[in-house]
Amino acid sequence: MSGKHSPQNPEHYLERIADVEMTAVMSKAINEGIITEEDTAVFFYDLSRLKARIDNLITLFPDSTLHAVAVKANPLISILKYLEKLNVGAEAASLPELYLAEKCGYRPERIAFDSPVKTWEEIEYALKLGVHINIDSFEELKRISTLLKSVNSRSTMGIRINPQVGAGTIELTSVADEYSKFGIPIKQFRSDLKQAYLENEWLTGVHLHVGSQGCPPELLIDGIAIVLDFAEEVNSELQKQGSGRRIDIFDIGGGLPTPYSANDNIINMSDYYKMLRSRLPKLFDGRYRLITEFGRYIHANVCWAVSRIEYLKQSENLQTAMIHLGAECFTRECYHPEIWYHDMSVVNTTGALKKAHPKKSVIAGPLCFAGDIIAKNIELPAMESGDYLIIHDSGAYILSMWSRYNSRQMPKVIGYYGEDFEFVILKARESPETVYRFWDDS
Ligand code: LLP
Numbered sequence: 001m002s003g004k005h006s007p008q009n010p011e012h013y014l015e016r017i018a019d020v021e022m023t024a025v026m027s028k029a030i031n032e033g034i035i036t037e038e039d040t041a042v043f044f045y046d047l048s049r050l051k052a053r054i055d056n057l058i059t060l061f062p063d064s065t066l067h068a069v070a071v072k073a074n075p076l077i078s079i080l081k082y083l084e085k086l087n088v089g090a091e092a093a094s095l096p097e098l099y100l101a102e103k104c105g106y107r108p109e110r111i112a113f114d115s116p117v118k119t120w121e122e123i124e125y126a127l128k129l130g131v132h133i134n135i136d137s138f139e140e141l142k143r144i145s146t147l148l149k150s151v152n153s154r155s156t157m158g159i160r161i162n163p164q165v166g167a168g169t170i171e172l173t174s175v176a177d178e179y180s181k182f183g184i185p186i187k188q189f190r191s192d193l194k195q196a197y198l199e200n201e202w203l204t205g206v207h208l209h210v211g212s213q214g215c216p217p218e219l220l221i222d223g224i225a226i227v228l229d230f231a232e233e234v235n236s237e238l239q240k241q242g243s244g245r246r247i248d249i250f251d252i253g254g255g256l257p258t259p260y261s262a263n264d265n266i267i268n269m270s271d272y273y274k275m276l277r278s279r280l281p282k283l284f285d286g287r288y289r290l291i292t293e294f295g296r297y298i299h300a301n302v303c304w305a306v307s308r309i310e311y312l313k314q315s316e317n318l319q320t321a322m323i324h325l326g327a328e329c330f331t332r333e334c335y336h337p338e339i340w341y342h343d344m345s346v347v348n349t350t351g352a353l354k355k356a357h358p359k360k361s362v363i364a365g366p367l368c369f370a371g372d373i374i375a376k377n378i379e380l381p382a383m384e385s386g387d388y389l390i391i392h393d394s395g396a397y398i399l400s401m402w403s404r405y406n407s408r409q410m411p412k413v414i415g416y417y418g419e420d421f422e423f424v425i426l427k428a429r430e431s432p433e434t435v436y437r438f439w440d441d442s
Helices: 021-033 049-061 077-085 095-105 119-127 138-147 186-199 215-239 267-281 296-302 331-335 430-439
Strands: 039-047 066-070 089-092 109-113 132-133 158-160 203-207 249-251 289-292 303-308 311-315 318-322 343-349 359-366 373-380 388-391 412-417 422-429
Touching: 021 039, 021 318, 021 343, 021 388, 049 066, 049 077, 049 095, 049 296, 049 412, 066 109, 077 089, 077 095, 089 095, 089 203, 095 109, 095 119, 119 132, 119 331, 119 359, 132 138, 132 203, 132 249, 138 186, 158 186, 186 215, 215 249, 215 267, 296 303, 331 373, 343 373
Parallel strands: 039 412, 066 089, 066 289, 089 109, 109 132, 132 158, 158 203, 203 249, 249 289, 318 359
Antiparallel strands: 039 303, 303 388, 311 318, 343 388, 359 373, 412 422
8 A cells, every 4th residue: 555645735635535525435436336235334544645644744843753653543454554654653552552563563662652551561561572661650660660670671761741731621631630640740749750760770751641632732832841841850960960861752742633623723733843843942952852642633634434324214303314333433422422523424325415405413323322323413414314424534533442332343444545546445344253253252
């Protein structure tokens, strides 16, 4: 897949995908039989757009930056392998995510291991592999210090510091409030943290992550500023002591919000980078090697989901589309619809966009519980069974949050690239046999 997708017009590829593109792709996929009768739902992934977002990130930041893309946002193997070829790294938040990255060919020095609950065995595994490790607590620091007495490691290490800058608009994805289960809070532990850096010569990095979506760029940068101030303080102390070493790895985390609707007034990566550089020039004076951990910004807007509308329940003022995707992957949309939403479009059996007779609509999933509603109170054109519903911006934290409730089959994922939309199957539709094997403990 690599190499073929150099976009003609990179700027165009950084925008959200328009209806006209999705309908053209749908028509082609239907004509070519890429979507078959058994494909009750599919995900489409625009690989040219994905590449454009990565190229943009790489162009903006200094060359020495490691862009460790958050595996949790989208762990599809074909996507992880594709990203690896584009010269980014991986942020792994669990041992299996670390394993996925390793198996997909990421060199150890391009992996940041961030799990907040690492066992002794997992730490030892990561140390032997030589990945960058972000330490979440003082207790974990002690474990590493003990292990380093017997394990020979090329790992670099940093501590995850909670800058306590406050929460964004979404509590569940904000992790830098006064209290957070992640990292070590700077207000209470500044001097202990400093001591840790002075005592452990292998500790050369700092790490923070303020939150995901709902955290405005100013808040993200406020958090980075606090940790930068701390790193500078430690570095001047180390210099005073003539130690010859310093904190030189700065992991700024991810969290840049991304738009889910034309009304979401959200800045792009270029503007975020400009803000960051102008507010924190010291971060860019060559003394720190940066790590970024973006996930949502990379993936969300480059992928869309489609489901056949299997049945349509009509009442006078309301149409309910019964579809094949629900809370098993649109988890947040079902549980917190006031926060998580998607634009949707309706196309007919040939892939043509429907526009007429907008009506109050409910989009109901296939799962056996009443909360399995992806959207309600939205206006959509008059639908019929057999039409397809397109759910925009479905590339981040949708398939990765897959649940096995009701043992649904994970749909096919189709990649396309270039201006002629060439297709490649990124993941086959799961078979009932695969689901059986998942539940089989024998
Ligand atoms: N780094 C760390 C340490 C993280 O915890 C995360 C996301 C990221 C990077 C990537 O953040 P991003 O750039 O994607 O915003 N829909 C999910 C979102 C959870 C985000 C978790 N952490 C949920 O609702 O649980």
